[in-house]
Amino acid sequence: MDRDRREVLYLSHEDVLACGLAPRDITTAVRRIFLAKAHGTAHTGRKLSLPVDEAVSFSGKGGVDIDSGFAVMKWYGYVPRNALCGLPDFNPTLILSTIESGLPVAIMDGQWLSALRTASITCVAAGLLADPAATTIGFVACGMQASAHLDALKDQFGIRRITAFSRRRQSAERFAATARQRGVDADVVEDPRHAVEGHDIVVSSIPLGSDRTKFLDAHWIRPGGFASMVDLGYAWNRDSLRSLGVVVTDELDPATRLPMEALNYDGEYTAELSELVAGRAMPAVYRRAVERRIGRLLPM
Numbered sequence: 001m002d003r004d005r006r007e008v009l010y011l012s013h014e015d016v017l018a019c020g021l022a023p024r025d026i027t028t029a030v031r032r033i034f035l036a037k038a039h040g041t042a043h044t045g046r047k048l049s050l051p052v053d054e055a056v057s058f059s060g061k062g063g064v065d066i067d068s069g070f071a072v073m074k075w076y077g078y079v080p081r082n083a084l085c086g087l088p089d090f091n092p093t094l095i096l097s098t099i100e101s102g103l104p105v106a107i108m109d110g111q112w113l114s115a116l117r118t119a120s121i122t123c124v125a126a127g128l129l130a131d132p133a134a135t136t137i138g139f140v141a142c143g144m145q146a147s148a149h150l151d152a153l154k155d156q157f158g159i160r161r162i163t164a165f166s167r168r169r170q171s172a173e174r175f176a177a178t179a180r181q182r183g184v185d186a187d188v189v190e191d192p193r194h195a196v197e198g199h200d201i202v203v204s205s206i207p208l209g210s211d212r213t214k215f216l217d218a219h220w221i222r223p224g225g226f227a228s229m230v231d232l233g234y235a236w237n238r239d240s241l242r243s244l245g246v247v248v249t250d251e252l253d254p255a256t257r258l259p260m261e262a263l264n265y266d267g268e269y270t271a272e273l274s275e276l277v278a279g280r281a282m283p284a285v286y287r288r289a290v291e292r293r294i295g296r297l298l299p300m
Contacts, residue, residue, distance in 0.1 A: 006300040009286065011108035015295045023116055023123075023152040030120040031127075031277060033065060034250075038278035041066040044251065046260065055080050055209060069099045070286075074110055078208060088144075089207070090114075096286050103300075106286045115148035121250055121273065122228040123152050126201060128276050129246060130226035134200035135160045140192055140216060142166040142175035145205035145230050150179060153201060161185040165195035167212060196220040196227075205230040214264070218243050233264035246270045 011019075036042035044063040051057045062073040076092035083089055092110030097103060126134075134157045139146045142164050153159055162179050164186060166172035176186035189195055196202050197220045204216060204227070218240040221227055233241060241247070241264075251260045252272040259269070289295050 006103065007297040008104050008300060009106040009108075009289060009295045010298050011106060011289055011295040013109040013111055015289065016108055016112050018294050019289055019292065023119065023148075023155045026113070026116045027120040027123045027152060027156065030117060031124045033063075034124060034274040034277040036065060036067055038274040064099065066099065071097050071099055073097075074114065076110065076114075080207070080209060090144075106289070106295075107298075108286075108289075108295075111144075115144050116152060118145060118230060119148040119152035122149055122203065122230070123156050124277060125228065125248060125273055126153065126226055127156065129248070130157075131200050131224060133158070134226070136162065136199045137201045137203060138163045138165075138195035138197075138199035139175065140165050140195050140202070140204040140235055141206045141231070142171045143205065143207070146175055146203065147178065149203045149205070149228070149230075150175075150182070150184070153203075154182065154184065157201070159184055161187075163187045163189055163195045163199065165189050165192045167206075167210075192216060193220055198222055200225060202227040203230060204228070204235040206235045207231075210234070214238060216240075232261060236264060238264050238266070241265050242267050248273055248276060250274075 033042050042063065042065045045061065048060040049057060050059065056077070056079050058077045060073060060075045062071065064071040073095045074092050075095070076090060078090055080089050088111065092114045094108045094110040094113065095104050096106040096108070098105055137150070137153060137159055139162060150162065162184055164172040164176045166175070169188065169190070172188045176188050179186040192215060196216060199222065202221060202225065206213065213234045214237050216236045218236055229236060247265065247267065247269050248271050249259050249263065249269055250273045252258065252269060253260055257269065
């Protein structure tokens with residue numbers, strides 16, 4: 001960045017997609033940042049939470065990657081009632097700044113990146129813990145996270161079949177149709193147990209604040225199976241989670257070895273994911289956008 005120029009690159013949702021990054025690009029970036037975190041050259045801050053009422057809230061969380069020279073903040077609102085008017089309930093915006101100047105260089109829509117970043121964390125963990133020959137995934141909840149996880153995991157494993165369960169069958173049917181278009185056999189089930197039992201990989205992603213929680217039993221996971229609990233574990237019976245052999249989360253407080261977020265689990269953690277990786281996604285999008293002249297430069 002030219003220190004004499006004060007411009008901010010704005011990237012809309014369409015601009016971010018136009019950068020043409022594939023799920024594996026984001027997974028590679030996420031794996032690198034976990035490794036940097038393990039080496040002490042990347043750091044994240046505590047999550048800022050601003051509740052409005054029992055349903056609506058705003059949150060922010062940031063991180064610094066010293067190696068790349070960038071810092072990023074994600075700011076988002078969660079408004080469940082948006083579904084009634086056809087708007088997403090989760091609306092993230094990302095702000096990228098350089099460490100050198102402290103100035104923002106990009107503001108971008110965070111829908112796609114947030115979904116793929118979460119799915120990429122699953123991919124990094126699955127690459128270390130799941131069966132490399134995994135061919136099946138069971139999905140509990142079939143929204144944005146399910147779609148992102150299907151893209152990312154299909155890119156990494158030889159996925160041939162999925163099973164979809166959702167509180168609303170219409171959502172499961174729509175997701176299953178999308179999976180079939182991507183060349184994957186898909187079944188829709190009424191019993192969530194059928195979306196867990198016998199699968200190599202299980203992804204649960206019930207919405208934050210869902211009125212139905214703790215209905216899955218970890219004993220249903222097949223021996224050697226891998227479960228990604230994107231919903232912080234709230235789809236799962238808390239006591240049953242103690243049956244899991246290995247429990248890893250993306251961020252533990254170094255002082256207490258407890259998770260930085262409130263998870264539906266009170267047992268011991270095997271490791272933080274960065275510790276496993278040790279044995280970058282925002283800057284990648286920014287650089288690709290600059291190379292391809294995507295987005296608009298705004299005066300500061």
